[in-house]
Every structure is written in C-alpha cells, then in structure tokens.
Amino acid sequence: MGKVxxxxxxxxxxxxxxxxxxxxxxxxxxFVRPSSRFIPPDSQLLQVAYGDLADFISxxxxxxxxxxxxxxAGSSVPLRGDKFMADEVRHYQHLITACLNxxxxxxxxxxxxxxxxxxxxxxxxxxxxxxxxIMMSGIPYTIFRGAAFMDIYYAVMGSRLAIAGVSQPTLxxxxxxxxxxxxxxxxxxxxxGIALLPGNGKVKQPFICIHDVAAFMVKALVIPTAKWRIxxxxxxxxxxxxxxxxxxxxxxxxxxxxLTIPSSLLNACRLVLRPLSPAxxxxxxxxxxxxxxxxxxxxxxxxxxxxxxxxNTRQFLLGKLKAYSY
Ligand SMILES: NC(=O)c1ccc[n+]([C@@H]2O[C@H](COP(=O)([O-])OP(=O)(O)OC[C@H]3O[C@@H](n4cnc5c(N)ncnc54)[C@H](OP(=O)(O)O)[C@@H]3O)[C@@H](O)[C@H]2O)c1
Numbered sequence: 001m002g003k004v005x006x007x008x009x010x011x012x013x014x015x016x017x018x019x020x021x022x023x024x025x026x027x028x029x030x031f032v033r034p035s036s037r038f039i040p041p042d043s044q045l046l047q048v049a050y051g052d053l054a055d056f057i058s059x060x061x062x063x064x065x066x067x068x069x070x071x072x073a074g075s076s077v078p079l080r081g082d083k084f085m086a087d088e089v090r091h092y093q094h095l096i097t098a099c100l101n102x103x104x105x106x107x108x109x110x111x112x113x114x115x116x117x118x119x120x121x122x123x124x125x126x127x128x129x130x131x132x133x134i135m136m137s138g139i140p141y142t143i144f145r146g147a148a149f150m151d152i153y154y155a156v157m158g159s160r161l162a163i164a165g166v167s168q169p170t171l172x173x174x175x176x177x178x179x180x181x182x183x184x185x186x187x188x189x190x191x192x193g194i195a196l197l198p199g200n201g202k203v204k205q206p207f208i209c210i211h212d213v214a215a216f217m218v219k220a221l222v223i224p225t226a227k228w229r230i231x232x233x234x235x236x237x238x239x240x241x242x243x244x245x246x247x248x249x250x251x252x253x254x255x256x257x258x259l260t261i262p263s264s265l266l267n268a269c270r271l272v273l274r275p276l277s278p279a280x281x282x283x284x285x286x287x288x289x290x291x292x293x294x295x296x297x298x299x300x301x302x303x304x305x306x307x308x309x310x311x312n313t314r315q316f317l318l319g320k321l322k323a324y325s326y
Contacts, residue, residue, distance in 0.1 A: 001221065003027045005066040007053065007095060008073030010038035012151065012170040013110060016214040017070050022046060024218065031062045035079070039167065053091035056098070063102040068221050070108045071095060076123050077173045078279050085126045085278070092130045096137045106227065107139045108220050110213065113147045113232065115295055120270075121285040122278060131230065140227040142220040147234040147297055148290055150209040150316050154244065156181075156287070158188030158196045161317065164324035177280045193256050195245035199263045199291025202242060206234025206297045209311045219306045226306075234297030236310035241291070244313055251317045263292045 004021055008014035009030035021028050022043045032038045034050045051058025053073060063069070073091070075082045099107055111127045118124040134141045154162035155171050163169040163186075171178045188194045216233055220226040239247070242258055249256040270284035303310050311319070 001026075002067040003029050003047070003065060004221065005029045005031060005049075005062055005069045007031045007069065007071040010036040010168055011072055011074075012166060012168050013149075013210050013213060014070075014072040015168050016210050017072060017217055018046075020214050020218045021070075029062060029066060031059070031073075037168070053094055054087060056094040059094045060098040060101060063098040063104060066102060067105045068108075069095070069099060069104055069106070070217050070221075072110050072217075074110075074123075076279065076282060077170050077175045077178055079173060079175065085123050085282070088126050089129050089133065092133055096133055096139065099139050100137065104139055106142070106221060107134060107137075108142045108217050109134055109144070110217065111143050111145045111230075113145050113234070113295055113297070115289070115293065117289045117293055120289050122282045123286075141229075142217075142226045143230045144213070144216055144220075144233045145230060146213050147206045147208050147232075147295060149213065150207045150235070150313060152210075153205075153207065153290070154313075154316075155186065156196070156198075157241065157244065158185045158194060159248070160187040160190055161320050161324070164320050175279060177277065177283065189245075189248055189256065190252065193254055195241075195248065195256050195258050197241035197245065197258050197260045197291070198266060198287045199241070199260065201245075201258055201260045201291075202240050203291055204238045204240045204243075204294045204296070205290055206238045206295060206299070207244070207313060208233060208235040209316045212308065212310050215308050216302075216306055219308060223306060231302060232297045233302075234295075234299055236299060236303070236312050238294075238296050239313060247313045247317065251314060251321070261287070261291070263288060266291060 006018050009018045010032045027045045029047045029049050031049050033052050040048050049062035111131055112124050131143050151162050171182045245256045245258050266288040270281050273280035
C-alpha cells in the first residue's frame with residue numbers, strides 16, 4: 001500500500017503504531033521533531049522525516065509519495081516551548097493541506113472519547129475542531145475516539161508496571177506537572193500496595209491498552225469499511241477504578257489499599273490551575289471527569305469487524321509481568 005506516514009511517532013501511542021507497522025513489513029516514514037527524544041527502531045523499512053506540524057513545508061515534504069497517514073501527535077502533555085493545544089488546530093490544518101496536495105488516500109486520527117462533558121476537559125473541544133476539519137477536507141478518514149488508556153491511567157493510579165518497557169512514556173515527558181506527579185507516585189501500587197483512585201473510585205471506564213488502540217489504527221488502513229467513520233474505542237470490559245485496584249491485588253497476590261482523590265479536590269485543582277497552567281488544568285479536568293462520570297462503549301461489533309481481540313486489565317498486567325520482571 002505504499003509508505004505510511006506516522007505523525008507523532010515519538011509519542012507513547014505513535015511509537016507503538018510505528019512498531020506494529022514495521023512488524024507487518026510495512027514501509028514507514030516517521031515524522032518527528034528534531035528536538036524529540038526519538039530513537040528510531042532499527043529497520044530498513046523506516047525513513048525518518050524531521051519536521052514540525054508548525055512548519056507547513058516540513059509536513060508537505062513528509063507527505064511526498066505517501067498515500068496513508070496515521071496521526072497521533074498532540075500537545076496535551078506539552079514539552080518546553082509548546083503551547084498547550086493553542087496551535088493544534090492550525091497544525092492539523094497544515095497536515096490536511098499537505099495530504100490534499102499529495103492526494104493522500106486515507107488519514108487515520110486519534111481523538112478523545114465522546115461524552116456530554118467535553119466542556120470540562122479543555123483539550124476536547126480542540127479535538128472536536130480537528131475532527132471537523134478532517135471530515136470536511138474530503139480526504140477519506142477514520143477518526144478513533146479513544147477511552148482512557150490503561151498504560152497511562154494505571155500509571156496515574158501509582159503503577160510503575162503500567163509503563164514498564166515503554167520507550168516514550170507520556171507521563172515522563174518534560175512537563176513539570178506529570179514528571180513531578182510520577183516522581184511522587186510511581187511504584188506506590190506495587191511497592192507499597194497503595195492505589196490512587198480518582199473520585200470515589202466507583203465510577204466505571206472502558207479502559208483500553210495502547211497496543212489495542214494502535215492495532216485498530218493500523219488495521220483501519222486495510223479495512224475498506226473503516227473509511228469515512230468516527231469509531232468510539234474502548235476496552236473489552238468496563239471497570240471502576242476500585243475494580244482495577246482489585247485486579248492488581250489479585251495479580252500481585254497482595255492487599256491493595258485504596259486512596260480516593262475526591263472529585264471536589266480534582267475540580268478545585270482544575271480551577272486553580274486554569275490561569276497558571278492550561279495543560280495542568282486539562283489533566284485535572286480529565287481526572288475529574290473520569291472520576292465522576294461513568295463512560296461505556298460497547299466494543300462487540302467493532303472488535304469483530306476489525307478482527308481484534310481486545311486485551312482486558314488482567315491480561316494487560318500479566319503480559320507486562322511476563323515481559324518485565326518485577
Ligand atoms: N491518554 C489517553 O487516555 C488518551 C485517550 C484518548 C486519546 N488520547 C490522545 O492520543 C494522542 C496520543 O497520545 P500519546 O500518549 O501518544 O501522546 P504523547 O506521548 O504526549 O505524544 C505526543 C506526540 O505528538 C508529537 N507532537 C507534539 N507536537 C508536535 C508538533 N508540533 N509537530 C510534530 N509532532 C508533535 C510529540 O512529539 P515530541 O516528541 O517532539 O514532543 C509526540 O510524538 C494524544 O493526542 C491524546 O490526546 C489519549
């Protein structure tokens with residue numbers, strides 16, 4: 001199918017997308033910023049295009065001889081110098097124009113789960129604007145609206161195992177708040193048997209692992225029915241934060257104490273951070289929503305259509321334990 005351009009290849013999701021494409025024997029172009037801490041996988045099938053979505057010429061050059069694009073880039077957890085989400089719509093407009101210039105035949109984009117609470121998470125209205133741009137562009141598209149990723153939110157609960165083996169963990173990007181949070185909490189779950197639960201811990205989410213999100217994005221390139229669609233993406237089960245802690249207890253064979261972070265505190269942090277750190281406000285907004293409102297996604301039909309067997313929380317943890325001694 002020609003080369004696939006991966007935008008955001010240095011991110012936690014984009015790097016898995018790239019690995020899966022290369023494993024499938026697919027020729028790829030990884031679009032990465034020169035400043036990125038990207039270590040290219042060792043593969044003859046890989047070409048690296050250095051550029052920045054802010055720089056139209058670099059995006060346009062990267063689209064040369066490319067027919068399919070997978071885009072995971074985002075500035076929800078910004079690096080120094082990035083403005084949280086501020087320029088993201090313009091950046092994606094660059095990508096869309098470049099795709100049109102080079103007659104790209106399929107653009108696959110990761111967006112965020114839909115709920116009535118978009119207004120509480122500042123990144124979400126931006127994602128919706130980008131969705132609109134893509135849909136109106138005339139480029140055949142597949143937009144996935146992803147639920148909370150296990151790899152990221154289990155790490156937020158204090159699990160170090162959740163990011164074991166991850167080359168580019170989102171939480172360890174050079175953003176002061178996530179780095180500080182990770183420093184204080186990483187390993188609490190495995191080492192001290194303490195799980196941090198947003199809200200009262202009883203609210204349920206259809207957590208999905210990044211490996212499965214990447215598998216859907218890659219498979220969308222070859223499934224004809226995937227085009228012109230927005231697809232909600234969740235895991236195979238809907239678990240409360242407390243249920244997740246119970247699975248950890250079972251897998252590790254030890255008692256886990258549950259420490260809830262009240263929704264009122266998360267909301268207060270969200271509001272306090274608003275004038276100080278828009279990215280911080282967004283992170284608190286995400287935790288506030290995910291700790292307060294149940295989200296459910298029935299994946300039965302989509303996982304059958306894509307022939308992808310979804311990974312549940314137990315399998316995710318056992319897989320990590322098997323691969324990385326703990
Ligand atoms: N976490 C969740 O539960 C969840 C759920 C649904 C959807 N999502 C969405 O999934 C997407 C991917 O997540 P992730 O964890 O992989 O994010 P991530 O680790 O923060 O990666 C972001 C990627 O975007 C790249 N990027 C940012 N600005 C760029 C620019 N101007 N030009 C080129 N590349 C740029 C970054 O490159 P550098 O290395 O150069 O910074 C990095 O590769 C995000 O948009 C996120 O909102 C997340």
